[in-house]
Amino acid sequence: MARWLTAAALLVSCASCAQGDDSDVTCGEGLSLCASACVDTQADADHCGECGSVCASGHRCEAGECVSDRGASGDGGSGGDGGASQENEAPSGTGGAACAPGLEACDGGCVDLDVNRRHCGSCGNVCADEERCEDGACVCDSGLEACDGACVDLTSDPHHCGSCEARCAHNQTCTDGACVCNEGLTDCGGKCADLMHSPEHCGECGAACGPGLVCQAGTCTCLVGDYEDIGGAVPQVVTGTTLGAETYFGLACVAVGSTEVVYRFTADEAGTYRFDTGGSSYDTAVGLLGFDRCDERACNDDRGGPEASASVLLEEGEAILVVVSGYNGAQGDFVLSIDKTVPPVCPAGTIEPTLPQRITGDTTLLGDAIAPSCGSVDTPDASYTFTAPRAGRYIFDTAGSSYNTILELRNGTCAGSVISCSDNTADTEQSRVVTSLSAGQTVVAIVDGFDGDSGPFTLNVTEYVPPPCPEHTLGSTFPQTVTGTTAIMDRVSAISAPCAGGSGPEATYAFTAPADALYTFDTFGTGFDTVLHIHDATCSGPSLGCNDDTSGVQSQVKVRLQRGQTVVVVVDGYTTSSSGAYTLNVKETILPPCPEIDLGSTVPQTVTGTTAGAVDIMSSTCGGAGGSEATYSFTAPAVGTYIFDTFGSSFNTVLSARDGNCSGAVLKCNGDAAGGVQSRLTMDLDEGQTILLVVDGSSASASGEFTLNVQQYEGGGTCSTAIDLGSTVPQVVTGSTADQPESVTPTCGSSNAPDMIYSFTAPENGTYIFNTLGSSFDTILQVYDGSCAGTPLRCNDDAGGPQSRLTVDLVAGQTALVAIDGRNTSRGDYVLQVDRFDGEGTCSTAIDLGSELPLTRTGTTAGQPNSVTPSCSAASTASEMVFTYTAPADGRYVIDTIGSSYDTVLHVHTGGCSGTSVACNDDSVGSTSRATVTLTAGQVITIVVDGYGSASGNFTLNIAAP
Numbered sequence: 001m002a003r004w005l006t007a008a009a010l011l012v013s014c015a016s017c018a019q020g021d022d023s024d025v026t027c028g029e030g031l032s033l034c035a036s037a038c039v040d041t042q043a044d045a046d047h048c049g050e051c052g053s054v055c056a057s058g059h060r061c062e063a064g065e066c067v068s069d070r071g072a073s074g075d076g077g078s079g080g081d082g083g084a085s086q087e088n089e090a091p092s093g094t095g096g097a098a099c100a101p102g103l104e105a106c107d108g109g110c111v112d113l114d115v116n117r118r119h120c121g122s123c124g125n126v127c128a129d130e131e132r133c134e135d136g137a138c139v140c141d142s143g144l145e146a147c148d149g150a151c152v153d154l155t156s157d158p159h160h161c162g163s164c165e166a167r168c169a170h171n172q173t174c175t176d177g178a179c180v181c182n183e184g185l186t187d188c189g190g191k192c193a194d195l196m197h198s199p200e201h202c203g204e205c206g207a208a209c210g211p212g213l214v215c216q217a218g219t220c221t222c223l224v225g226d227y228e229d230i231g232g233a234v235p236q237v238v239t240g241t242t243l244g245a246e247t248y249f250g251l252a253c254v255a256v257g258s259t260e261v262v263y264r265f266t267a268d269e270a271g272t273y274r275f276d277t278g279g280s281s282y283d284t285a286v287g288l289l290g291f292d293r294c295d296e297r298a299c300n301d302d303r304g305g306p307e308a309s310a311s312v313l314l315e316e317g318e319a320i321l322v323v324v325s326g327y328n329g330a331q332g333d334f335v336l337s338i339d340k341t342v343p344p345v346c347p348a349g350t351i352e353p354t355l356p357q358r359i360t361g362d363t364t365l366l367g368d369a370i371a372p373s374c375g376s377v378d379t380p381d382a383s384y385t386f387t388a389p390r391a392g393r394y395i396f397d398t399a400g401s402s403y404n405t406i407l408e409l410r411n412g413t414c415a416g417s418v419i420s421c422s423d424n425t426a427d428t429e430q431s432r433v434v435t436s437l438s439a440g441q442t443v444v445a446i447v448d449g450f451d452g453d454s455g456p457f458t459l460n461v462t463e464y465v466p467p468p469c470p471e472h473t474l475g476s477t478f479p480q481t482v483t484g485t486t487a488i489m490d491r492v493s494a495i496s497a498p499c500a501g502g503s504g505p506e507a508t509y510a511f512t513a514p515a516d517a518l519y520t521f522d523t524f525g526t527g528f529d530t531v532l533h534i535h536d537a538t539c540s541g542p543s544l545g546c547n548d549d550t551s552g553v554q555s556q557v558k559v560r561l562q563r564g565q566t567v568v569v570v571v572d573g574y575t576t577s578s579s580g581a582y583t584l585n586v587k588e589t590i591l592p593p594c595p596e597i598d599l600g601s602t603v604p605q606t607v608t609g610t611t612a613g614a615v616d617i618m619s620s621t622c623g624g625a626g627g628s629e630a631t632y633s634f635t636a637p638a639v640g641t642y643i644f645d646t647f648g649s650s651f652n653t654v655l656s657a658r659d660g661n662c663s664g665a666v667l668k669c670n671g672d673a674a675g676g677v678q679s680r681l682t683m684d685l686d687e688g689q690t691i692l693l694v695v696d697g698s699s700a701s702a703s704g705e706f707t708l709n710v711q712q713y714e715g716g717g718t719c720s721t722a723i724d725l726g727s728t729v730p731q732v733v734t735g736s737t738a739d740q741p742e743s744v745t746p747t748c749g750s751s752n753a754p755d756m757i758y759s760f761t762a763p764e765n766g767t768y769i770f771n772t773l774g775s776s777f778d779t780i781l782q783v784y785d786g787s788c789a790g791t792p793l794r795c796n797d798d799a800g801g802p803q804s805r806l807t808v809d810l811v812a813g814q815t816a817l818v819a820i821d822g823r824n825t826s827r828g829d830y831v832l833q834v835d836r837f838d839g840e841g842t843c844s845t846a847i848d849l850g851s852e853l854p855l856t857r858t859g860t861t862a863g864q865p866n867s868v869t870p871s872c873s874a875a876s877t878a879s880e881m882v883f884t885y886t887a888p889a890d891g892r893y894v895i896d897t898i899g900s901s902y903d904t905v906l907h908v909h910t911g912g913c914s915g916t917s918v919a920c921n922d923d924s925v926g927s928t929s930r931a932t933v934t935l936t937a938g939q940v941i942t943i944v945v946d947g948y949g950s951a952s953g954n955f956t957l958n959i960a961a962p
Contacts, residue, residue: 222294232268238336251287253299258326265322267314272341276309282332286310291319303453344369346383346414353389356462363454372448374421375406381448388437393464396445397432400458404450407431434490469539470510470568478588486579497572499546502531504573513561518589522556525583529553529574539568589615594631594662601637604711611703618694623654623671627697636685641718643741645680648707652698655679657691673752675825682741684720717756718743719788727763730835737827744788744819749780749797753822762810767842771805774831778802778823783816800950807865809844841881843867843913851888854960861952868913870946872920873905878947887935892962896930899956903927903948
């Protein structure tokens, strides 16, 4: 059945025929321009209904429709582009004619399926309006592209701009195949922005508005909702409520904000204005923002309580927004007080030097002159100068103030250095500073507030008055226990302890002895590290005893007192932080006779006894402390060497000897002998000489059964019976120390071993060498001048091995005692070699360098003796070379060993090797040495080129002016 097109549809289709150069042709009424000719598409068989629509053979055009000349109905079809001819209509019924070759019968007409838009490729396949039929397929018209099943213009389609996949944003237009911002918008980083209203790009790309600001006409302005203009009058009070209000800003000084009420305030004159919510019904917060830009100028949540206070400096006519809010969502009725503060000033007043002083005031409307080092900024303060009337400790505090204060002390002026700053003291919100001032010293005391807090304040100034000494009295009662505390505010150490520590605060007691006895004072049971000391008569009297730790960190002092004797007992702390509750115990012990037993002059003899239950009266100079003791007197029957020991005792003993009686000087003391825990003394005594022997324990717990042995040593080789070597050099002697007593204690190494002592007399002035090379045990060698008393001339433990070697300068006829000792408990066969060094470069044969300047001398210390020990390298056992030099003129001289082949030590003396050391250097340039000395013309110095440790070798000695 044929499909008829309406005339209106044909007219619309034909209108598309006008194109190209025919665009200026105008056809008459009822005619259409087709192929440069005006035709009647209602009757023209070549343009039937529309331009290019050709009626088939045997058909004519009536009313824009192709009709059969035989009256049969048919579809003129829709000709392809270029007006292709149609086939004859297929027979309808009988006698119908077939379509011409190349045409197909569709809807009663013959059509070319390759070009017909209504039957493209197949009957009924209609191409879209923007398509044409080409080779039997619908394709887009020229200038269009197929995208997503439709023909589009890539130059102008916003959904397919430039390519099928390119889609323009909603605020963009497709122009010439590119997405461009719509009119009035600007491309900012690939996004179209309205520079007049965009908060991210206000006025120009990238110019973002801050919080609370919006972009209006290209300018960031404050977005303010409802606010009330309260003018600029001060003082004024505004009341209101935040219940049901809005939230505009969200203040930075509160963790979680609340609803806000906003006011506009305009300063009538320049100054600092304070906004306070004191008297409000809830936990308030106040923020002050610039009116034009909403920048936060000040913000406060609490000024020491739920009220808030904030201050801001304003110019005349400057407007701000005052935002009243709440903490953590709090809302309610508020009171807003507005005042203008006075200009900041420092100092604001003076404190009179008559003490104590109490100053009161109010910082509420004061300016912020000082930012304290331990407080906060934008807080009003008051300040006062004070000049100390005398040297002492002074106390400044704000006790009695109505708010959370901060107190700072500065030296001299308001801009001076900070002496101290205090926020809270003793769990209060008030502040306290204690400081020592010199007489006439001026300080500035600044009363500030915490986090903007202010209000009525009190400033107290007092002078610290130390407690009396003694502060308490124990009377004469014993036993007794007293308690107290040294943790008293402001108390510091006033009495120095004679023993370790004692820098804590003290408590002092007077005690008067009721009888002649031994009195024990201790701090057992105290909770901090104590030091206990006893002074005779007064706090500044002589020390009778001092102890740091006896039992743990507690202390004990035992002292013998006479009836009626008064002492001051000081309970001290080990460090400045050692203080607190203490316990002081006092006990009396009746003194046993001293000595308890007289041993007479019998030798040998052995006595036994016990120290269990005895008392501790004597203090040992060796071993431990606190042990109880037994005392014996002994008188030497003849001149000789006597040996006293405690071998066979049941506990760790200490044995000491005092001169004459219990109060005599300690002559000798030994803790452990022969590698055990028993003790032994070897002493040279004169006939009739009396000594006191004290058998003691090594600690407070060491006591028990003891054995005391007394014998006279009959052999030689002791200090009083030294074996005479005469004056022969060189010589070698041998022997054994195995059965010898222990006569001396070496000053180098460590020894509890027996020793053998020889005497040697120098045949002439010179340097003499003594060594134990070849001995069978680890030796220690000492040389004394004349007797074993005093400090030895030289001492050596190891000379490059377990044996010993030392060099000493002697004058003709000088007698030296040579002691061969053992390290620790070593004993055995020894070899002693004595020789005289005949070379030059010793202390007695120094090489004279004259006065040449500059000077360089080379040599070697190998084979030289070791005659002197450098003060800057006391462990040196190296050989050395000794020179003298005479300064040619006044000036400074540089002496060095640069260029030497070993690790040198350089020392310079005046008055020979044993004279004053004026310079000593170990390493200055690498392992070599350098010293600078100032000399006068003609001054002679001794220069010693020494070695570090036992190092020796080739040296270079240089002397020059700097």
